[in-house]
Amino acid sequence: MPHREKGFLKLFKETNDRLKPVFGCADGEAIILAGTGTTVMDASLTSMFDPEDKVLNIVSGKFSERYMEITQAHGRQSRVLQCEWGARVPVAKVKEILDTENISGVTICHNETSTGVCNVNEIKEIGKIVRAKGGYLLVDAVSSLGGMEMNMDQWDVDVCVSAGQKCFMLPPIIAFMCMNRRAIERMRTRKHRGYFTDPIAYLNDKDKAPYTPPINAVFGLAESLNIMYEEGLQKRYARHHEMALHCRDLTKKLGLRFYPKEEAIMSDVVTGMAVEGFDESAVRKRLAEEYKVNIAGGQGQVKGKIIRVAHMGMVTKENLDYTMQGLGKILAEVRGK
Numbered sequence: 001m002p003h004r005e006k007g008f009l010k011l012f013k014e015t016n017d018r019l020k021p022v023f024g025c026a027d028g029e030a031i032i033l034a035g036t037g038t039t040v041m042d043a044s045l046t047s048m049f050d051p052e053d054k055v056l057n058i059v060s061g062k063f064s065e066r067y068m069e070i071t072q073a074h075g076r077q078s079r080v081l082q083c084e085w086g087a088r089v090p091v092a093k094v095k096e097i098l099d100t101e102n103i104s105g106v107t108i109c110h111n112e113t114s115t116g117v118c119n120v121n122e123i124k125e126i127g128k129i130v131r132a133k134g135g136y137l138l139v140d141a142v143s144s145l146g147g148m149e150m151n152m153d154q155w156d157v158d159v160c161v162s163a164g165q166k167c168f169m170l171p172p173i174i175a176f177m178c179m180n181r182r183a184i185e186r187m188r189t190r191k192h193r194g195y196f197t198d199p200i201a202y203l204n205d206k207d208k209a210p211y212t213p214p215i216n217a218v219f220g221l222a223e224s225l226n227i228m229y230e231e232g233l234q235k236r237y238a239r240h241h242e243m244a245l246h247c248r249d250l251t252k253k254l255g256l257r258f259y260p261k262e263e264a265i266m267s268d269v270v271t272g273m274a275v276e277g278f279d280e281s282a283v284r285k286r287l288a289e290e291y292k293v294n295i296a297g298g299q300g301q302v303k304g305k306i307i308r309v310a311h312m313g314m315v316t317k318e319n320l321d322y323t324m325q326g327l328g329k330i331l332a333e334v335r336g337k
């Protein structure tokens, strides 16, 4: 199907607009790009800030570190707040920096997939502080959007980015971002927003798509949204929370500790478990071979220290029971119990 065909263009425009309630953004615009989560992280950063802007990058895991790397790669001034991975983001420290330095914008990760920590409460507090200072808050919700609530309007989030391959249950090739009115206004005043990832090009050409969109994936995304709205967003978030509680119960039963320091900051879409006394890569390999289940290890500074079980999208309690039973059996063997 050609992407200039009328039927497709109608679907494309509708699908852009149907993303907005998932972002919790009534007064703004959502756009779809070909690419992955990193594409839209890149797009958000380059379109919002100039080289003379200082951006506060809150780094609490591998993906928030990526926002820092993107900031630096594009030659924007990066003021880094290194936080302890797996711990609560220190809001008081963020406030102190915003009170004493000239910061144009802040980047933070909603659901830090690398540690299993969700920064939702911190985002709500930081959003207020950033807005009061006249700055802009950019949030990475790549792994959580559609599985956990995002409310850009209420939480003072100016730009939020996500992608298809996590809670939207799609193959990786489609990404999306949402900007509120004030973010769009700022973008429009900036001269060098990039090219392929310039959000304004997508907004100006919204019912046409400026470049060939990932057509198959747009059909997939439309269907994901059908599934989500049929279930109901609030019900969907509640189901993900239940799955997380179930996974936490199973984790405790196996005698494993959580990687996040507090249960209150744990994610509803991925559970991070601390690796203590076993070789995590050997255990994951056996789980994949013997049970045909892939669970993730750690990246960066948490490599070898964490295993992560995802429970997003259509993962069921039965899937989790099967996974954790297999993990339990393998752990019992390797620990010699």
Ligand SMILES: Cc1ncc(COP(=O)(O)O)c(C=O)c1O
Pocket: 036, 037, 038, 039, 063, 109, 111, 112, 113, 114, 140, 141, 142, 143, 163, 172
């Ligand atoms: C929170 C978060 N941000 C960003 C990314 C990067 O996305 P991608 O690999 O789609 O470029 C990921 C990928 O897992 C992620 O979980």
